[in-house]
Amino acid sequence: MVWVVAMTLLSARRLSKYFGGLRAVDEVNFELETGEIRAIIGPNGAGKTTFVSLLCGRLEATDGSIIFENQDITGLPAFKRARQGIAYTFQITSIYSKLSVRENVAIAAQNATDKSRDAAYRVQDALTRSGIPELADEIAGSLAYGHQRVLEVAMGLAMSPKLLILDEPTQGLSDMEIEQFCELVSDINNTATVLLIEHNMHVVMKLAQRITVMDRGRVLAEGLPEEIRRNDAVQAAYLGS
Amino acid sequence: MSSEQAKSIFLHAGVLAGLFLLQFFLPEYHHLSVTRIMLLAVFAMGFNLLFGYTGLLSLGHAMFFAAGMYGAGLSAYHLGWSVPLSFMVGIACGVVLSLAIGLIALRTTGVAFMIVTLMFSQVAYLTIVYFTTYTRGDEGLVMPESARQFVLFGQQLSLTHPGTRYNLALMLLAIVMASVWLLVRGDFGRSLIAIRENEARTKMLGYNTFLIKLKVLVVSGTISASSGAGYALMFAYIGSSFATIQYSIDPLLYTLLGGAGTVLGPFLGTALMFYLIDITSEYTSAYLLVAGIVLVILVLFFPRGLLGAVRNRWFGWLP
Amino acid sequence: MDFGPFLFLATLEGLVQAAVLCLIALGLSLVFGVMRVVNVAHGEFYMLGAVLAWWITGWFAGNPAIGFVAAIIIGPLLVGVIAYFVERLILRKVEYDPEATIVATIGILYIVQQLVLITFGPDARPVDTPFYFLIEFPWFGYSGYKLLVICAAIMLLLAVWYVITRTRLGLVMRATQYDRETAQNFGIAVNQVYAIVFATGAGLAAVAAVLIVPIQQAHYLMGRDPLLLSFIVVIIGGLGSIRGTLVAALIIGLSDGIISVFFSPTLAKMVSTLLVAMVLVFKPEGLFGSRSQL
Ligand SMILES: Nc1ncnc2c1ncn2[C@@H]1O[C@H](COP(=O)(O)OP(=O)(O)OP(=O)(O)O)[C@@H](O)[C@H]1O
Ligand SMILES: [Mg+2]
Numbered sequence: 136m137v138w139v140v141a142m143t144l145l146s147a148r149r150l151s152k153y154f155g156g157l158r159a160v161d162e163v164n165f166e167l168e169t170g171e172i173r174a175i176i177g178p179n180g181a182g183k184t185t186f187v188s189l190l191c192g193r194l195e196a197t198d199g200s201i202i203f204e205n206q207d208i209t210g211l212p213a214f215k216r217a218r219q220g221i222a223y224t225f226q227i228t229s230i231y232s233k234l235s236v237r238e239n240v241a242i243a244a245q246n247a248t249d250k251s252r253d254a255a256y257r258v259q260d261a262l263t264r265s266g267i268p269e270l271a272d273e274i275a276g277s278l279a280y281g282h283q284r285v286l287e288v289a290m291g292l293a294m295s296p297k298l299l300i301l302d303e304p305t306q307g308l309s310d311m312e313i314e315q316f317c318e319l320v321s322d323i324n325n326t327a328t329v330l331l332i333e334h335n336m337h338v339v340m341k342l343a344q345r346i347t348v349m350d351r352g353r354v355l356a357e358g359l360p361e362e363i364r365r366n367d368a369v370q371a372a373y374l375g376s
Numbered sequence: 377m378s379s380e381q382a383k384s385i386f387l388h389a390g391v392l393a394g395l396f397l398l399q400f401f402l403p404e405y406h407h408l409s410v411t412r413i414m415l416l417a418v419f420a421m422g423f424n425l426l427f428g429y430t431g432l433l434s435l436g437h438a439m440f441f442a443a444g445m446y447g448a449g450l451s452a453y454h455l456g457w458s459v460p461l462s463f464m465v466g467i468a469c470g471v472v473l474s475l476a477i478g479l480i481a482l483r484t485t486g487v488a489f490m491i492v493t494l495m496f497s498q499v500a501y502l503t504i505v506y507f508t509t510y511t512r513g514d515e516g517l518v519m520p521e522s523a524r525q526f527v528l529f530g531q532q533l534s535l536t537h538p539g540t541r542y543n544l545a546l547m548l549l550a551i552v553m554a555s556v557w558l559l560v561r562g563d564f565g566r567s568l569i570a571i572r573e574n575e576a577r578t579k580m581l582g583y584n585t586f587l588i589k590l591k592v593l594v595v596s597g598t599i600s601a602s603s604g605a606g607y608a609l610m611f612a613y614i615g616s617s618f619a620t621i622q623y624s625i626d627p628l629l630y631t632l633l634g635g636a637g638t639v640l641g642p643f644l645g646t647a648l649m650f651y652l653i654d655i656t657s658e659y660t661s662a663y664l665l666v667a668g669i670v671l672v673i674l675v676l677f678f679p680r681g682l683l684g685a686v687r688n689r690w691f692g693w694l695p
Numbered sequence: 696m697d698f699g700p701f702l703f704l705a706t707l708e709g710l711v712q713a714a715v716l717c718l719i720a721l722g723l724s725l726v727f728g729v730m731r732v733v734n735v736a737h738g739e740f741y742m743l744g745a746v747l748a749w750w751i752t753g754w755f756a757g758n759p760a761i762g763f764v765a766a767i768i769i770g771p772l773l774v775g776v777i778a779y780f781v782e783r784l785i786l787r788k789v790e791y792d793p794e795a796t797i798v799a800t801i802g803i804l805y806i807v808q809q810l811v812l813i814t815f816g817p818d819a820r821p822v823d824t825p826f827y828f829l830i831e832f833p834w835f836g837y838s839g840y841k842l843l844v845i846c847a848a849i850m851l852l853l854a855v856w857y858v859i860t861r862t863r864l865g866l867v868m869r870a871t872q873y874d875r876e877t878a879q880n881f882g883i884a885v886n887q888v889y890a891i892v893f894a895t896g897a898g899l900a901a902v903a904a905v906l907i908v909p910i911q912q913a914h915y916l917m918g919r920d921p922l923l924l925s926f927i928v929v930i931i932g933g934l935g936s937i938r939g940t941l942v943a944a945l946i947i948g949l950s951d952g953i954i955s956v957f958f959s960p961t962l963a964k965m966v967s968t969l970l971v972a973m974v975l976v977f978k979p980e981g982l983f984g985s986r987s988q989l
Pocket of ligand 1: 154157159177178179180181182183184185186226
């Protein structure tokens with residue numbers, strides 16, 4: 136028998152975020168292992184975006200703690216977490232729309248965690264891996280929506296992150312774009328752990344090694360894709376919403 | 377070195393060389409005007425670093441200009457310090473003031489930032505007026521004879537000599553232009569533009585945006601102060617009118633006219649606006665009318681200014 | 696004079712200040728609240744109101760009250776019309792972008808100020824008080840006109856309050872302020888509302904100016920101090936909050952009047968400006984407003 140010792144990359148303890156009386160994230164415990172692709176699913180307003188925003192530092196937690204690579208990062212500002220290797224792509228596309236695609240990626244590459252290669256190389260590498268090298272000189276705001284989403288990911292990639300958080304990356308993409316996107320995520324997974332918020336169950340089942348289900352700020356269930364598919368509570372939450 | 381970079385260096389060095397040669401042809405009146413323009417352009421370049429590149433619109437840059445002016449002027453007048461030393465004091469005042477203002481004002485963004493800087497600048501103006509025993513407020517101070525002569529690198533220089541003033545102003549302009557050019561082309565410049573275009577995103581990409589904004593505000597304030605210090609010493613006069621809101625609006629006007637976010641834009645804008653006002657003031661005392669009309673026209677029709685329009689249409693490489 | 700009566704006099708002076716300041720700041724606050732733009736030219740509309748009052752009263756010889764009544768009707772109307780066109784021709788074109796609007800209104804500030812300089816000259820112009828009437832207190836006599844200013848300001852404020860809370864126009868304004876897009880979807884002509892609000896804001900400043908010219912004089916540079924003061928009021932009161940604006944105007948107008956009787960006005964201005972800047976930095980919702988709006 137072979138023992139695979141799983142390393143914990145990130146864990147959250149009783150993590151909470153309240154907006155006034157609303158408990159958007161309510162005492163969530165969460166563990167992420169190095170190298171996995173994890174999907175977070177859940178109905179609208181479940182608190183998924185809020186939860187990952189706490190992880191990357193975009194929002195400040197009301198309570199609880201976050202450990203990343205054995206270090207408590209709960210109090211760290213977002214930019215420091217980014218430098219330690221947590222990259223985040225926004226649910227609502229947020230790029231530098233007046234700058235060229237290459238500039239967009241170059242801005243992201245400037246603070247990369249891994250600086251063993253020079254910046255120009257990392258930019259080109261991120262563009263190539265994302266499959267948009269021929270768009271490098273286009274103005275980002277003039278790109279088709281699908282390409283803008285890919286650019287978001289390319290920017291994440293250019294940071295050479297240890298953990299890449301993708302918030303509903305396939306929303307609004309065509310079927311073909313989604314297929315390409317899945318390949319891209321698989322490729323990224325060779326060098327980074329991926330945390331993926333996704334509504335498209337086809338994408339989730341194809342990519343995720345484990346799935347976490349959230350509902351009303353809490354973790355409803357967690358497990359292998361097969362287990363989640365068969366879980367009654369999950370079915371109820373989705374059908375009930 | 378890329379060909380774009382070569383072109384750009386050539387252009388900026390060419391402008392400076394042109395200004396150097398110009399002094400041998402200019403009649404006396406314009407000789408003096410160009411000296412003033414070069415100094416005011418330094419002010420506008422400092423302002424543009426913050427406004428054009430970082431997207432932070434300060435409506436109070438007169439306070440940094442005044443910090444340099446009064447730092448230099450008061451130490452030359454009351455303490456009898458030498459010209460180079462007084463100049464350094466002016467710059468030091470700029471550093472300290474911009475650091476203090478930055479630490480406070482940068483907690484705000486957008487419209488609040490504009491109003492806060494406007495108010496701090498008003499406080500600075502009132503401070504000058506309040507300490508009228510030392511500053512003589514609106515009436516101002518004329519620098520003593522001792523502050524008109526100095527020794528630099530073994531050379532005896534006299535600030536009463538127009539050629540000396542012209543070349544010192546040109547030197548300051550050249551230093552500032554080269555610094556700005558280097559600054560905006562490197563990684564730091566890229567982070568400024570990133571903040572201007574989308575600050576929230578920039579934070580998530582690992583940038584300490586507060587620190588970057590603080591740094592650029594200090595550089596911007598210090599450059600503006602160097603202009604004020606130069607102005608005080610070269611023209612031998614300091615007065616509170618240089619700290620009024622008018623002097624906060626001027627660099628905005630120059631920058632918008634020449635093109636925000638370009639290295640040469642502020643210089644071009646300063647030169648054009650200076651002569652525009654110079655000419656109109658021959659005909660009417662209401663010369664500020666021109667400033668108002670130009671501002672409105674720029675906002676309505678040329679939000680990128682002259683060089684911005686040129687860059688968009690023909691020369692993408694212009695920094 | 697003893698301290699008590701002296702303080703009473705200072706308070707009366709402060710109340711006159713506060714009354715006028717309320718009107719000016721209310722104009723600025725309305726524009727910011729509904730349109731989300733800062734009108735830097737607001738002080739010039741005030742100045743324009745004062746200079747027009749001087750000009751209009753000049754038409755009428757004889758009883759100064761007639762000229763004054765004409766001025767207080769025609770002056771603000773003219774200023775409102777001018778502001779209306781400024782809004783149509785400039786602010787609308789820059790789509791109310793906050794920064795562009797500030798730059799544009801700085802330009803308008805210069806244009807209005809300098810045109811007045813060209814047209815009416817650089818001299819300070821006095822306007823006759825519409826009536827002379829001294830109210831005799833035991834310690835001193837006080838101008839009845841100044842008390843009228845206070846009353847007139849209160850009536851105007853009540854009128855504005857009535858319009859905002861009780862009429863359809865007010866409802867439309869509040870809806871636009873609350874959510875521009877939705878208001879548009881409900882068929883409110885947002886553009887028209889903006890133009891009316893902008894003109895009203897300028898008109899209020901002009902009314903304040905007409906009320907004050909018999910006490911001060913009309914001069915082309917008189918717009919700057921009221922502009923700064925009403926900025927201060929609007930910030931302390933909480934941007935866009937009308938009730939906050941009024942409370943702040945009262946406090947600042949009163950304290951400004953009182954303080955400048957006792958202290959050096961420069962020092963008073965210095966300290967108050969600094970404090971206000973700090974409020975905007977550390978408590979952007981203002982001291983009396985309820986929500987953060989910048
Ligand atoms: N800044 C905020 N202020 C107040 N409430 C908020 C804020 N952000 C989110 N919420 C609320 O918190 C809850 C969780 O929102 P969140 O965006 O995390 O959900 P989500 O799971 O990402 O939903 P979706 O699938 O629609 O993206 C919602 O009820 C939302 O209205
Ligand atoms: Mg979400």
